[in-house]
Amino acid sequence: MEATQKTMKVTVLRYRPEQDKEPWEQTFDVPYHKDTSVLEALFYIKDNFEPSLSFRWSCRMAVCGSCGMMVNGVPHLACKTFLRDYEGKSMKIEPLANFPIERDLVVDLSDLIEKIERIKPYIIPDAKNANMPLNKNFKQTPMQMEAYLQFAQCINCGCCYAACPQYKLNPKFIGPAALTLLYRYNVDNRDAGAKLRAPFLNSEEGAWSCTFVGYCSEVCPKHVDPSSAIQLGKKMSATDYVFNMIKPEH
Amino acid sequence: MRQFLPTRSDEPMYWLLFGAGGMVASMVLPAIMVVLIAAGYTSDDLNSGFLNLNQVHNIFSNWLLSLIVFGVVFLLSFYALHRMHHSSHDFGIHSKLTWYIAYGLAAAVSFVSLGLQLLMYVKYF
């Protein structure tokens, strides 16, 4: 068994803030079989070569969104990416692009979290339903659920921000995941918070910084399709703009 | 509280023009290019070549056809320059200047076209 074991050259970007000025590369020979994930390759490196290697992980099954990182320059979830798909090639693992590197493969996602918070990612009921007793339910038809369900699959992994050149060029851009969640709550029939979220959608740093590159939808590990949500958000914002021109609110 | 909220962008106006212009560029412009190429190819025949004088006279003396030509020029120029304005941002140029150049040029091209078309319309009748 050992003799037939395949190995791959895996290069990992290292950065130790207490001693390094800049990130540097370290290469390891990692044995793998048909279901070795990138995350498992990192475990192997940590267990056998470099105990100090830091990376985030939790669920190992593409639910928690902790292990987003760049594999050969493309944002991936390490737990959902397999070495077999890179057979015959080498592999380079880097921390998620467009975020400050904290240590090795760990990035500072504060900006992503703050932006998601900004759009109020929770159901804001209207005045009539605000004090609804807990034993009563909102009614929702399958179609009303279908309207937002795809966009509710976001796990906040940050892969779309790493893929977005507009976020790279202008970090003020609120970004794909925040705009997707904004759309997701706006089209939920239980929600009445669209007006509160509108300023973040209508502004320059909102939907209008997007130029429809479409790479976010390409890399999204949960197939949320953020670029679709942003275009639908632009339609929402443009409608609001036209109505505001006809009948200004302020 | 309100002053902390971001201000509304005027981008929807340009985006709607861009969307309409992009549709024109994808649906109508290929055929226009074929006509222009054909006109160049048959330009030796001044009486029955593509875009011969009688044909263009008939286009620009008809207010509806002339308006359609203006609409194509207007939407295409805003579409193209809107995209180029955003491309300047993609090349790392973040300045209000490209905004003035892009939409100023688009407005200028549209106004020149409209003025000349009105001039011709008046001249032909």
Place this chain on the structure above:
Amino acid sequence: MSEVKSYRKPYNPPVKKATWWLENPFYVFYMVREATAVLALFAVLEIVLGIFSLALCEYSQAATLTGISPYIWYLQDFLGNPVVMGLNVVILVSQLFHAVTWFALMPKAVRVFMNKNSTELLPEWVTKAALYAGLIGATVVILAVAYLTK
């Protein structure tokens, strides 16, 4: 205040503001897609040049040919020039490429249900087919009118 010394020193990778798109074929494709707008602008300027040359003509003297010499210049020396004709072919191809990319992205901006009681969304191919039908229809109409009225 914590008594523990912080070693935090986040590293911000430098941003290549003008050449970032060279690093990924997807971005290169995007930039090519955006660049088709430059050729569309050239097509607009060609049309406006034609209108300008036409406006310079004195139509009442058309019989003498000198009155319409600006438009003859436009037709024969500009549109008939092999360089311009070659460029026009390039513009034609670029706009067809633009059409393909435009139609490929358009379904993402359309999210409608099949009917009032369905959870099934309008399939992407329906939107795309409608757009291609529009392109073919507009092309046939314009070419037929241009040919029949010449």
